[in-house]
Amino acid sequence: MSKILKYRYGTALRLFFLYTALDSQAHAEMGKEYATPHEGWDLLWWTLMLDIVIIGVIFAAITLYLLVKYKRKGLNDVGTAKPLNALASFGWVFIPVFVFMADDVFLGLENMKHWLDFRRPPADALTVDMEAYMWGYEVKYPEGITLQNELRVPAGKPVRVNLTSRDVIHTLFIPDLRTKWDALPGTGLFLWFHPQKAGDHVMTCTEYCGMLHSSMYGKIIAMPEGEFTKWVEARKPRSQAPAEQTELKPGGES
Amino acid sequence: MRETGLTAGTEAGFRLKEWIFTTDHKRIAVLYMIGSFAAFLLAGLMAMLMRTELASVGPTLTDNPTNYNVWLYFHGAAMILGYQIPAVTGYFANYYVPLMIGAKDVAFPRLNAMSVWLFWMGIVVALLTFVIPDPPDIMWTGYPPYSIITEGNTAFYTFAVLLIGFSSIAGGVNFLTTIIRMRAPGVTWGKLNMFIWCLMAAFVIQLIFVPILGDAVIMLSMDKYLGTHFFDVAAGGSPLLYENLFWFYSHPAVYVILLPAMGVLFEIVATFSKNRIFNYKGAVYGGVWGTVGLSGVVWVHHLYVSGTAEWLVLIVVFTTLLISVPVGLLFISMVGTLYKGAIDYKTPMLYAAGFLFLFLIGGLTGIPNAMSAIYIHIHGTQWIVAHFHYVMAVSVTSAIIGGTYYLWPKLTGKMYSETLGKLGFSLFFLGVNLTFGPWLYLGYKGMPRRSYDYSQFPEFEPLQRFITYGSYLIFAAALVVLASWIHSLAKGERASANPWGSRSLEWTHTQSPPPPGNFEEPVNLPEDWDPYDYAGNR
Ligand code: HEM
């Protein structure tokens, strides 16, 4: 909670310098309270939840109060509100508009910062190609390895996935890493993510793509970096390599 | 007073022909009401099938995912195109407009009859889903390339959309003309009922945007059946073009539904609080027309992760967030109308009070969707589904059901049972929150939408099952509501002209139900008349 508040305070200050949010250089220098886009997402999410819960509680409390307080007492009671004069009428538009817009601008600028995090992959990211199809994902590594419904990556390194589709629109969604992007036929799009620890993550399709859409999922396996390198070495197709060597299974998993 | 069932007709007794060929706006309203409630019930049954399927991992009701996909297609399309749009722009519009402005009927009664016929034809075409081989399995959004390469007969989707779209265009022309030209002397712009303003706004949106949807689905069918390549990348087309055209209409469409629904609720809140609308001018010019102004510049928020240019994304984040401003003004006006009121908690008012909380949840859970960075995670998940169910399925349905209870005495000439009415409301309120509350959480955790199964997430099973039970409660509520109406038709007491003590024309100036021609003598209102003036302190 205090992290969120501190973070909000910092952003409020930055609000006075609108241009900084638009300038990606300044964006890089602003200093971050988080290491990866998905951590940033969580922070933004909980900031936003705080924001909407506060608004919601205020409105709900006022509504509830009015609903109880002005319950009819006698059968022939009528409401006694007077028409607003011009000034009050204007004020009741101007003030809410101002408050809502201030919050909207705050959220919009915050959003922009995180959006840039998600859309500016580091230059040193490991890059793989992924082709979505009805119904699965085919992953191709620069070394020539091909995987189905499985994406192995080194933990602690940024990974960029170039996305296309063989047929209809699909999506690559990785809930744990808070990221997704559409895969369109004939169009190159991408996403990137940064798994920090070794572990498995679900990847799944979220764009309806026909009968087996709900079976279109796979696994992202973040391996310790050394293991990953070994795995790549072992699986890498080598023209002169003896046949049995390409069949070596990586240690530890099947 | 004649005893003639639903609306007072020309002759006693029920004659089918009189109903089919009617040009009376009150009967046309009833035809719309029956059609849209039938769509609601059927699409609701589909929802129950889907929820049952999702109650456990793996096959539950069916082992063929296509069945689920067709249920979902029908549910989505029928709920939007068959239930909500016709309920607010057909049923309520027809019933209220002439009565609220003191007119005998709409400007073009025969065009009006054509609208309702087209609507019914659309419903019939949609119903064919259940009898044709290879029914459409394309979801109500119908994105290509899938909708083009599927075996499903998507022409049935196209034709249902076109029929209902034409119906709506004819309705728009008719009602805008009626409101502009046929107000009784004394019904000035500054005294129009909120519902009338909201409806005008809705029809302005329809007239601008429906043709775009029409184009999109015609192009889709041409690609599929005639070999054109509008959306075919290989031939230089673009599926993104369809997505843009579709949402260019379908985002504004949510205001086509929401605004008149709020209009209905404004009437209820004013009548049962016996109070004037709080900041009427702010609500009309800021809220209603502000929404119309923004409605056309936000659709891209559906396409944040679909390959849209980044500069456009970053602009649309702001335009979309700004929607909170006019909608907030409407909300403040509605809540403000309670202030110094004398609230009488009859069933319609309970739905309106419930709406204030449900819509708060629906509106606030929409803010994350506006933010492109947040949206990266929640796009295509059940978060989105739960959010728009809070807005559409829950809030708008509160308006439609509550509005029907409100109108009931006028429409049928009978009173309904408050006990049944309140029981139905309680089940509804409980059920929707038990269902759609956890549903939001499920989406936040990453459950994809439009999924027949979720074996990649077996940990979701208990929550999914809980949600399914919640949805059964909603269905039970719907049955209680239906029972209360049938009970009223069979046993209800005779309703007086103005059982709610409203100040609005449809209650003060005519009987329940109104005679053909609506008013015994032409309406002519004094200078100091105002539909919301209860305290006489105008
Ligand atoms: C009140 C009880 C309702 C329940 C239990 C319910 C349930 C569902 C379910 C299970 C889905 C499928 C989610 C998925 O797999 O992606 C769905 C989708 C949908 N529902 Fe409902 N629904 C209800 C009412 C409504 C109403 C009143 C509307 C009116 C607007 C509505 C509109 C939609 C739409 C537009 C979709 C999306 C269809 C699509 O993804 O193509 N629902 N609903």
Ligand SMILES: [Cu+2]
């Ligand atoms: Cu899919």
Ligand SMILES: [Cu+2]
């Ligand atoms: Cu939208």
